[in-house]
Amino acid sequence: MRFLPHTEADIDAMLAAVGCKDLAALFDDIPADCRPAQPLHLPPGLSEWALNRHMENLAAETATGPGYDIFLGAGSYDHYIPETVQQLLRRGELATAYTPYQPEVSQGTLQAIYEYQTLTARLLGMEAANASVYDGASALAEALLMAVRITKRRLVAISRAIHPHYRHVVATYLRPTGLDIIELPYGPDGRTDLNPLDDAREPAAVAVQSPNFFGCIEDLAAAAEAAHGDPATLLVAAFTEPLAFGLYPSPGALGADIVCGEGQSLGIARSFGGPGLGMFACRNAHLRAMPGRLVGKTVDADGRRGFVLTLATREQHIRRERATSNICTNQGLCATAAAMYMASLGGTGIRALARLNYDKAGYLQTALRNAGVALPFSAPVFNEFVMQLPPGSEAVYRRLLERRIVAGLPLAPFYPELADHYLLCVTETTDKAALDRLVAEVSS
Amino acid sequence: MRFLPHTEADIDAMLAAVGCKDLAALFDDIPADCRPAQPLHLPPGLSEWALNRHMENLAAETATGPGYDIFLGAGSYDHYIPETVQQLLRRGELATAYTPYQPEVSQGTLQAIYEYQTLTARLLGMEAANASVYDGASALAEALLMAVRITKRRLVAISRAIHPHYRHVVATYLRPTGLDIIELPYGPDGRTDLNPLDDAREPAAVAVQSPNFFGCIEDLAAAAEAAHGDPATLLVAAFTEPLAFGLYPSPGALGADIVCGEGQSLGIARSFGGPGLGMFACRNAHLRAMPGRLVGKTVDADGRRGFVLTLATREQHIRRERATSNICTNQGLCATAAAMYMASLGGTGIRALARLNYDKAGYLQTALRNAGVALPFSAPVFNEFVMQLPPGSEAVYRRLLERRIVAGLPLAPFYPELADHYLLCVTETTDKAALDRLVAEVSS
Amino acid sequence: SAEPLLWEMGARGRLAFSLPERDVPEHPLDPALAGEGPDFPDLSEPEIVRHYTRLSQWNMAVDTTMYPLGSCTMKYNPKTNDRQAALPGIAGAHPLLPPPLSQGLLRLMFELEQFLAAITGLPAVTLQPAAGAQGELTGMLIFHAYHGDQGRRRTKILIPDTAHGTNPASATLCGFTAVAVPSGPDGILEPEAVARRMDADTAGIMVTNPNTLGLFESHIREVADIVHAKGGLVYADGANMNAVMGQVDMGAMGVDVLHLNLHKTFSTPHGGGGPGAGPVCVSAALAPYLPVPRVVLTADGFTWSDDFPRTIGRLHAFYGNFGILVRAYSYILSLGADLTRISPLAVLNANYIRAGLRNHYHLPYDRPCMHECVFSDKHQQAHKVTALDIAKRLIDFGFHPPTIYFPLVVPGALMIEPTETETKETLDRFIAAMQAIAAEAVEDPERLRQAPLHAHRRRLDEVQAARKPCLTG
Amino acid sequence: SAEPLLWEMGARGRLAFSLPERDVPEHPLDPALAGEGPDFPDLSEPEIVRHYTRLSQWNMAVDTTMYPLGSCTMKYNPKTNDRQAALPGIAGAHPLLPPPLSQGLLRLMFELEQFLAAITGLPAVTLQPAAGAQGELTGMLIFHAYHGDQGRRRTKILIPDTAHGTNPASATLCGFTAVAVPSGPDGILEPEAVARRMDADTAGIMVTNPNTLGLFESHIREVADIVHAKGGLVYADGANMNAVMGQVDMGAMGVDVLHLNLHKTFSTPHGGGGPGAGPVCVSAALAPYLPVPRVVLTADGFTWSDDFPRTIGRLHAFYGNFGILVRAYSYILSLGADLTRISPLAVLNANYIRAGLRNHYHLPYDRPCMHECVFSDKHQQAHKVTALDIAKRLIDFGFHPPTIYFPLVVPGALMIEPTETETKETLDRFIAAMQAIAAEAVEDPERLRQAPLHAHRRRLDEVQAARKPCLTG
Incomplete structure (x- = not known):
């Protein structure tokens, strides 16, 4: 086996040095009652070439790329990824290193993550960002737990226009803590209705997502005002599509205290939903309550600039049961990819690309509306929006599937009141012809 | 344009430093009569994504991979290439360096090529190998010119069983030199008939290829004996399929003086015929007459082992019109790929892989023979051989093409006497089912 | 030898990204809603390529040298796995594709679950946790839900003093109080110590086997019986699974x-x-407690199901780090039956290092080890040389340092895990380097305290970094 | 800091290659015919990966730093081009596929020929030569064949003293005798010098424009007329085409x-x-002399044709380095109309360096340059510092050295070609480094003679290497 270098001669010499008669003797400490009843049976190993064929066959069953028009977003977005990012990310020195415990021989990873933190903070309009957490959903759960730690309060308010999966993850994380959750409904414009906050008793945090699950841009400034009506309450701003901040103001600029979400849009392949990138940022005042790894700038013994993992006393290695969270690592390579991507776009590019996404979605909105399709929510959007088809739309949806068009995400499973509503996503990868085809199909 | 970093501000500042009023002024030295009559007109640049689509569309028109059974060899072979080789070769430090003129900052390339030279010499059974030349065909031409330089003779004898394209290249290279070429015919066993050598007057070289164009293993020992009947005459052994030397003795072991050929089989993609790898080896006695770049071992100022380009006085940089050849570079990255591939196989692997090629070809030979298909040549083969179909075989060949089977290379365009003869190639990539399908089709 | 930061490079107006052609008109935008866009530097593509190529060279990595970071299983990462994960039908797959349009990917997950079940001897599997620590959290959530269903809220959990720090942190996140169980004089758990602490308020135990001393917890069966007898559950941290694949059930x-770390094993x-x-x-x-959605096989093929009423819920926005699952699946298929050769060779390599260094470094538990061996700096302390100094000096010899100061039960620990993919020759060179360092500790201890001398940076001031954190530029 | 040679590693029986499954029986083999197989080392896959990852780091490259190697045009190599060349339908294509099964690839070649024709102003193109020097050979073979058809064997060829060494070597290979033409005091060809040498026995002239001094041969039209008037032909070495794309016909x-170097321009x-x-x-x-086969467009699509009776023949086993052609084609399509921006920016960059260094280094021809500028070590020789020393010292500043000691007409030449893909900031750092070196040459010349001090190796003993060549291990 090409990954296992040991020859028989190697094994014999090493067993002699170790003082074991055979390989089995290395496991003499394992009692019989811990052993498998029968040997582990696995099929013969595949050659590299047989594996390639097998994986190509599996992959070929997936609907992707040319031949399919897939109008799905909902937390996972189809954006172009530069070949440079893909090739650089495969460099063994980046991919096969681990947590930079030894900074002298990890400056590559450390500087890359420091740069990621900086670009993230700038994108989100915050003072500090961590080195990333698992994904947008767990980032939101961690943000709420952080707010609870900061405020020492037991209630959180969450918009119902936050991605349903994210809310599900929050519920899962919070269940054993006994914290209370109230949900804020959405209004007819597709935005969060903040009015119920008036009756909420001392919430630790108010969480909204913008663009929200319906693609609508929330009025974050209003949310901040509502949340900060109680000075201790923190506004947690979530997101699934950070490219929107190339066009719309950052959550930080609008008053959010903690900003978190999913960074997959920033140069990371969809990969059936993961790995993604939990982006997480806060104001300096809350730095020590923030979960997750941090890279900081310092100097070496010769006074040269260098980077290290820092504030590790917040973390589980040292603090164990008193850690800010149980998160041990970050999404290192995904964070590096996002930094490469953000740097490739630059300030000029992200504005242009975000605008193109906006314009494509706008074109489709206009065309659908002109074709008589209802767009129920009136709030402005970025690259996603909801369309409402006439009752019995399942047949239309299925017919489109047969024509290799996935006409968005049916919302009924998530919002029973939204039968016949579909969440459509349009990015720079969708060409006008596909948009026109969709309009023709759903209005025919 | 993302490859061009100059901003308008950069250009203005630089023009000021240079003392030019605009970019056009940089070209004031170019007289009007050298200028284009009208501006160069090219279509607008494609985005990275439009280019991807365009190239994928072009590539999709090619018959490759699953879906086609392609029994073509004839100097370009389908062998598996490990993913490691492909990924390592893309490393920027290997791909984007040039000729290692500055050895202190080129040890990566230099050691890799030194290792390539060593493995090549071992594979071919020779004392020295150069850092590679363009391809197998030009390698043969250079080998004959080298023999002419060494012997100061004006005649070369070339087997007609050498790849016809190689003979064509030799003729092209030799035409202005006025050297004489005699061709040695092939016999009924598919091997070169050495008898005409008895009448050849003082040839500088006798050139044979093994495995030859028909896939037949030549009797190189007999060729060496025949050539060396005149002690000054050099035996030049060519090849197109070096994997054969995993199974058969090396040309050096059988008495060749210069060994040259195509190394594409060793980890290099077919790429529609290039880039390939001209492998070139000789005995130490002839080292200084050998064309092409050489890497040698030495020490640095601290006595540490290092590598440099050496014997450059043979080359055109220094020697100009008295150089051993006009070749200025080598196929650096292809040579590196071949070294990676040879090292990945190792002695153990190359024997096993060569044997598998032999066995697959043998299986097909047996199956065809059992199905009544004629195999005209009796000499042993490696992974290629000739089959003879009944007259009118073009229709059969076309029918197979429609069924996505390329049933080898028709030989009639190269050897008019071999109408209805087809050169078939079978490597480790061809599975038994495809072989059985071919047999069924040609014998039905 | 300094690489500029991204925003120390570039010039406004450069662009390393290829903007797609615009084939639609501008759509009206309320100017009051528009922002300024982030303050990113503008760079060209060549600048991006050079920056990251150069930066990458400042890392040690498995692809450049032996990386014997204990408890992290830094084995070779086969390149073919990255190829598979990048296939367009895999990397380009949207997670919410209707199941009929993603059958191959669902099959991959289904089969990987089956492989992991066969390897561990535990029949039901979720692939959703994004990392080992999230796997631990999943386990603790299951503990919590299970005991809730038993009608009894349990508040404590037993955790050996050799445990990874994530164990107590994960338990705390679920509201449990961690109760430390000291390991015995031979470095492993003593059943009596567990029995003394296990009670009806205790949810169970989290145990790592082999433990972080590289020792097999030989009494694990008895410990489990004690825990189970009191209604508790046994959680196993599978971080060290590389030692025992095919050897245990x-x-x-x-x-x-049990959680597994796909990036380790x-x-x-x-x-x-x-x-x-x-x-x-x-x-x-x-099994009923596993997160949803789960892949199920129906007459119509594979599909997703949420229909598990006792589920703890969901831990990931979608199904976990699928791209990583693809690599692990490829790895298992590549090895096949050879998978059972991994652990014997990993254990052999660790014992070979143990044998080579036991006369040079203090071995707090001097018995055959599993996949890693833990030394300490006890002998070197006489010369005022610490585990940190030894680790830094290894850098000068071209090796990544081992894990140090962990497990906490060994003061000045050096935790060395070579993995099965290292050759005997590399181990010999590593042993020679460690021996040379032991000699230097006597002869020239100051050199060790100054180490590394030949790295990209000398020792970095971590105190300054933490005192006045500078996390963004 | 030494990487073992491949055969200093490994152990018999290791295998880094995945042997395909055997699905056929062994076929009989005459043992008398079998060989022993080559003496290759046996390695594992991890050893291969580490070896080449580490080795690669010992190279400077365009991807790591500015590489201003004059006359080599070391511009940025776009990564997208490598992606295209690796597409299965391109990398996996057999060259002898029937043309109906390779239409896309033939189209690519056809269109690339058209692009190169448009860029050069010369209407017919062969893509077959595998390198610039083989392009020169092709040109000389065409000269030879053309004059043969004119019924007159011409034996001489004019070559300016600034020419690349390949020019005389290529001419010699075709039986021509090179006649050197000295360039004039301003570094360019003087028509009279050509006229004096051009005669009926002279096949023509090989000229590089801009020449290797980075100067445009302003009298080229007159020179060409002189050569043509005597029945000769004009060959242009296009190695320096990066200076004049869109600027000349x-x-x-x-x-x-004319030949082009795709790996340069x-x-x-x-x-x-x-x-x-x-x-x-x-x-x-x-055009009738171009090598065969040629891509032609027929009513049935693209196909190959050998039907060119005056062809010089064939230079490559197939059609040349197709994988390289793919990259150049991608590059041209990526830039499109922006291709005409390349030369102005390349020339601007060279002149910016010229302006920044002209007060620090001797400029043998002090006039605006094209894409490269040639200095000499004349000022530094007073301190016994040579071009070689300056070049080696640049390594310590993190730059690849320029071409040195070429062109031969400038003693101690330093030939600097930045290319258009370098930023102004990088040029500023390069200029600062060169200025610092000029200062060091005065203040601390020994440091320059010892340079490089910070490279993977110090200066290597080239004399020993050549005296007792050791070419294999």
Whole structure:
């Protein structure tokens, strides 16, 4: 086996040095009652070439790329990824290193993550960002737990226009803590209705997502005002599509205290939903309550600039049961990819690309509306929006599937009141012809 | 344009430093009569994504991979290439360096090529190998010119069983030199008939290829004996399929003086015929007459082992019109790929892989023979051989093409006497089912 | 030898990204809603390529040298796995594709679950946790839900003093109070110590086997019986699974819940800190608690199901780090039956190092080890040389340092895990380097305290970094 | 800091290659015919990966730093081009596929020929030559064949003293005797010097424009007229085409034959010495001499044709370095109309360096340059500092050295070509480094003679290497 270098001669010499008669003797400490009843049976190993064929066959069953028009977003977005990012990310020195415990021989990873933190903070309009957490959903759960730690309060308010999966993850994380959750409904414009906050008793945090699950841009400034009506309450701003901040103001600029979400849009392949990138940022005042790894700038013994993992006393290695969270690592390579991507776009590019996404979605909105399709929510959007088809739309949806068009995400499973509503996503990868085809199909 | 970093501000500042009023002024030295009559007109640049689509569309028109059974060899072979080789070769430090003129900052390339030279010499059974030349065909031409330089003779004898394209290249290279070429015919066993050598007057070289164009293993020992009947005459052994030397003795072991050929089989993609790898080896006695770049071992100022380009006085940089050849570079990255591939196989692997090629070809030979298909040549083969179909075989060949089977290379365009003869190639990539399908089709 | 930061480079108006052609008109935008866009530097493509190529060279990595970071299983990461994960039908797949349009990917997950079940001996598997620590959290959530269903809220959990720091942190996140169990004089758990602490308020135990001293917990079956007898559950931290694949049956051992680290045992790249993946395997009794959605096989093929009323819920926006699952699946298929050769060779390599260094470094538990061996700096302290100094000096010899100062039960620990993919020759060179360092500690201790001398940076001022944190530029 | 040689590693029986499954029986083999197989070391896959990852780091490359190697045009090599060349339908294509099964690839070649014709102003193109030097050979073979058809064997060829060494070597290979033409006091060819040497026995002239001093040969049209008047032909070495794309028409200039270096002007990676590609463009009159086969467009699509009776023959086993052609084609399509921006920016960058260093280094020809500028070590020789010392010292500043001691007409030449893909900031740092070196040459010349101090190796003993060549291990 090409990954296992040991020859028989190697094994014999090493067993002699170790003082074991055979390989089995290395496991003499394992009692019989811990052993498998029968040997582990696995099929013969595949050659590299047989594996390639097998994986190509599996992959070929997936609907992707040319031949399919897939109008799905909902937390996972189809954006172009530069070949440079893909090739650089495969460099063994980046991919096969681990947590930079030894900074002298990890400056590559450390500087890359420091740069990621900086670009993230700038994108989100915050003072500090961590080195990333698992994904947008767990980032939101961690943000709420952080707010609870900061405020020492037991209630959180969450918009119902936050991605349903994210809310599900929050519920899962919070269940054993006994914290209370109230949900804020959405209004007819597709935005969060903040009015119920008036009756909420001392919430630790108010969480909204913008663009929200319906693609609508929330009025974050209003949310901040509502949340900060109680000075201790923190506004947690979530997101699934950070490219929107190339066009719309950052959550930080609008008053959010903690900003978190999913960074997959920033140069990371969809990969059936993961790995993604939990982006997480806060104001300096809350730095020590923030979960997750941090890279900081310092100097070496010769006074040269260098980077290290820092504030590790917040973390589980040292603090164990008193850690800010149980998160041990970050999404290192995904964070590096996002930094490469953000740097490739630059300030000029992200504005242009975000605008193109906006314009494509706008074109489709206009065309659908002109074709008589209802767009129920009136709030402005970025690259996603909801369309409402006439009752019995399942047949239309299925017919489109047969024509290799996935006409968005049916919302009924998530919002029973939204039968016949579909969440459509349009990015720079969708060409006008596909948009026109969709309009023709759903209005025919 | 993302490859061009100059901003308008950069250009203005630089023009000021240079003392030019605009970019056009940089070209004031170019007289009007050298200028284009009208501006160069090219279509607008494609985005990275439009280019991807365009190239994928072009590539999709090619018959490759699953879906086609392609029994073509004839100097370009389908062998598996490990993913490691492909990924390592893309490393920027290997791909984007040039000729290692500055050895202190080129040890990566230099050691890799030194290792390539060593493995090549071992594979071919020779004392020295150069850092590679363009391809197998030009390698043969250079080998004959080298023999002419060494012997100061004006005649070369070339087997007609050498790849016809190689003979064509030799003729092209030799035409202005006025050297004489005699061709040695092939016999009924598919091997070169050495008898005409008895009448050849003082040839500088006798050139044979093994495995030859028909896939037949030549009797190189007999060729060496025949050539060396005149002690000054050099035996030049060519090849197109070096994997054969995993199974058969090396040309050096059988008495060749210069060994040259195509190394594409060793980890290099077919790429529609290039880039390939001209492998070139000789005995130490002839080292200084050998064309092409050489890497040698030495020490640095601290006595540490290092590598440099050496014997450059043979080359055109220094020697100009008295150089051993006009070749200025080598196929650096292809040579590196071949070294990676040879090292990945190792002695153990190359024997096993060569044997598998032999066995697959043998299986097909047996199956065809059992199905009544004629195999005209009796000499042993490696992974290629000739089959003879009944007259009118073009229709059969076309029918197979429609069924996505390329049933080898028709030989009639190269050897008019071999109408209805087809050169078939079978490597480790061809599975038994495809072989059985071919047999069924040609014998039905 | 300094690489500028991204925003120390570039010039406004450069662009390293290829903007797609615009084929639609501008759509009206309320100017009051528009922002200014982030303050990113503008760079050209060549600047991006050079920056990251140069930066990358400042890392040690498995691809450049032996990286014997204990408890992290830094084995070779096969390149073919990255190829598979990048296939367009895999990398380009949207997670919410209707199942009929993603059958191959669902099959891959289904089969990977089956492989992991076979390897661990625990029949039900979730692939959703994004890392080992999230796997631990999953396990603790299952503990919590299970005990809730038993009608009794349990508040404590037993955790040996050799445990990874994530164990108590994960338990705390679920509201449990960690109760430390000291390991015995031979470095492993003593059943009596567990029995003394296990009670009806205790949810169970989290145990790592082999433990972080590299020793097999030989009493695990008895410990499990004690815990089970009091209604508790046994959680196993599978971070060290590379030692025992094919050698143990976790179910037979009494384990109820186990997480695996695919980036350790199953060869997926560590990525400078992630992404990893931390699947959780459970006993049949606990299967109903696994997160949703789960892949199920129906007459119409594979599909997703949420229909598990006792589920703890969901831990990931979608199904976990699928791209990592692909790599682990490829790895298992590549090895096949050879998978059982991994652990014997990993253990052999660790014992070979143990044998080579036991006369040079203090071995707090001097007995055959599993996949890693833990030394301490006790002998070197006489010369005022610490584990940190030894680790830094190894850098000068071209090796990545081992894990140091962990496990906490060994003061000045040096925790060395070579993995099975290192050659005997590399181990010999590593042993020689460690021996040379032991000699230097006597002859020239100051050199060790100054180490590393030949790295890209000398020792970095971590105190300054923490005192006045500078986290963004 | 030494990387073992491949055969200093490994152990018999290791295997880094995945042997395919055997699905056929062994076929009988006459044992008398079998060999022993080569003496290759046996390695594991991890050893291969580490070896080449580490080795690669010992190279400077365009991807790591500015590489201003004069006359080599070391511009940025776009990564997208490598992606295209690796597409299965391209990398996996057999060259002898029937043309109906390879239409896309034939179209690519056809269109690339058209692009190169448009860029050069010469209407007919062969893509077959595998490198610039083979392009020169192609040109000389065309000269030879053309004059043969004119019924007169011509034996001499004019070559300016600034020419690349390949020019005389290529001419010699075709039986021509090189006659050197000295350049004039301003570094360019003087028509009278050509006229004095051009006669009926002279096949023509090989000229590089801009020449290797980075100067445009302003009298080229007159020179061409002189050569043509005597029945000769004009060959242009297009190695320096990066200076003048869109600025000149080679046909108008009087050029009959021109080669291009795709690995220079058209951004394909230099690969540590190749593969490159050296297409040749010719006038309509010389088109019949181009090598075969040629891509032609028929009613049935693209196909190959050998039907060119006056062809010089064939230079490559197939069609040249197709994988390189793919990259150049991608590059041209990526830039499109922006291709005409390349030369102005390349020339601007060179002049910016010239302006920044002209007060610090001797400029033998002090006039605006094209894409490269040639200094000499004349000022530094007073301190016993040579061009070699300056070059080696640049390494310590993190830059690849320029070409040195070429062109031969400038003693102690330093030939600097930045290319258009370098930023102003990088040029500023390069200029500062060169200025610092000039100061060091005065203040601390010994430091320069010892340079490089910070490279992977110090200066290597080239004399020993050549005296007792050791070419294999």
